[in-house]
Amino acid sequence: MNKSEIPQNHCHTELVYQRINKKLGVNFLNGEIEALIKKVVLETTLDCFKKKEKNYYISSKETNSRITINSTTFRVITVDKIIK
Numbered sequence: 001m002n003k004s005e006i007p008q009n010h011c012h013t014e015l016v017y018q019r020i021n022k023k024l025g026v027n028f029l030n031g032e033i034e035a036l037i038k039k040v041v042l043e044t045t046l047d048c049f050k051k052k053e054k055n056y057y058i059s060s061k062e063t064n065s066r067i068t069i070n071s072t073t074f075r076v077i078t079v080d081k082i083i084k
Helices: 005-009 014-024 030-043
Strands: 049-052 055-060 065-070 076-081
Antiparallel strands (some): 049 055
16 A cells, blocks of 8 residues: 555545544634645554555544545545544
8 A cells, every 4th residue: 555645635525524523523624634634644654554345544643533534535534533
């Protein structure tokens, strides 16, 4: 897997932006969400990337979050808080 493909090709829908804000309990602008996703993808080591069925799950201890991305379309599905 080439993780640099994800930030170059990922996409979002308005519903996804709303879902991410709700699940993280924040009110980020769309650009802030995109920057967060790009940062996590680029700064997270490959051992924190898991592919299960058709999705990538990227876990970041730094941001205490897990991003779910479709492995074919690179569409961001959601971002969840990691419960410690």
